[in-house]
Amino acid sequence: MFHRKCTAWLAWTFAAAINFVAVATPANAAGEQDLRDIVAKMESAAARQHSRLCGYSVVRRYTLQNKHLHPNAQMEVLLTYDRGKGKHFKILSMKAKGVARRSLNKLLKSELKTSKDQRDNNAVDDSNYEFTFLGEKSCGNRRCYELQLKPRRNTKYFIDGIAEVSTEDYAIVQIVGHLAKSPSFWIKRPKIDLRFEKIDDFWMPSYNQSTTRVLFFGKVDLTIEYSAYRLRACEGAGTDNSAP
Numbered sequence: 001m002f003h004r005k006c007t008a009w010l011a012w013t014f015a016a017a018i019n020f021v022a023v024a025t026p027a028n029a030a031g032e033q034d035l036r037d038i039v040a041k042m043e044s045a046a047a048r049q050h051s052r053l054c055g056y057s058v059v060r061r062y063t064l065q066n067k068h069l070h071p072n073a074q075m076e077v078l079l080t081y082d083r084g085k086g087k088h089f090k091i092l093s094m095k096a097k098g099v100a101r102r103s104l105n106k107l108l109k110s111e112l113k114t115s116k117d118q119r120d121n122n123a124v125d126d127s128n129y130e131f132t133f134l135g136e137k138s139c140g141n142r143r144c145y146e147l148q149l150k151p152r153r154n155t156k157y158f159i160d161g162i163a164e165v166s167t168e169d170y171a172i173v174q175i176v177g178h179l180a181k182s183p184s185f186w187i188k189r190p191k192i193d194l195r196f197e198k199i200d201d202f203w204m205p206s207y208n209q210s211t212t213r214v215l216f217f218g219k220v221d222l223t224i225e226y227s228a229y230r231l232r233a234c235e236g237a238g239t240d241n242s243a244p
């Protein structure tokens with residue numbers, strides 16, 4: 001039962017998170033002129049990163065928490081991405097048994113499939129979202145613009161929430177909200193927290209958390225932490241930014 005209900009949530013929730021594309025086009029809103037300028041610079045920054053980043057590798061640590069799991073299930077994975085070839089996963093360690101182990105394995109397979117099928121359809125742009133400029137605030141050690149994201153369609157891949165965008169780089173620093181649609185009748189609409197960090201000249205995912213409540217099983221948390229990035233810039237785009 002835990003496997004059947006939670007695997008669907010894990011697959012859909014994480015697919016939505018890791019396939020988020022930091023590109024946007026403004027809709028009519030208060031502060032429209034400011035919003036148009038912010039979004040135009042976001043588009044330019046996203047296009048520049050896409051053209052310059054040809055590959056990367058990163059270690060992901062997955063932690064699955066639920067009162068029925070003792071201890072928490074954990075998995076460490078090496079993700080390698082090459083433009084034109086896609087993603088490849090290598091499991092480095094697994095501390096999970098039974099249904100939790102099967103759920104984490106299925107999560108990787110679902111991400112591979114979803115990243116191919118949904119990559120272009122998940123863009124944060126005017127065809128998928130309406131935007132509202134909320135203002136400016138401090139976010140960590142930088143200043144950020146706040147943009148409200150309102151999906152135009154209720155799907156399992158869109159996030160209804162707020163994005164924080166760096167005033168310096170015009171990159172998304174954090175997105176907090178809920179999936180626009182629950183992936184299952186058994187599962188409450190998951191809460192999402194996506195965070196990004198600047199590594200050399202590139203903005204990359206640093207932390208993802210998805211939280212929901214599953215009927216009869218209670219609260220379930222999935223956390224993904226990122227470390228040991230190695231980034232490969234495209235030829236002609238500058239010096240290779242690989243970590244030592």
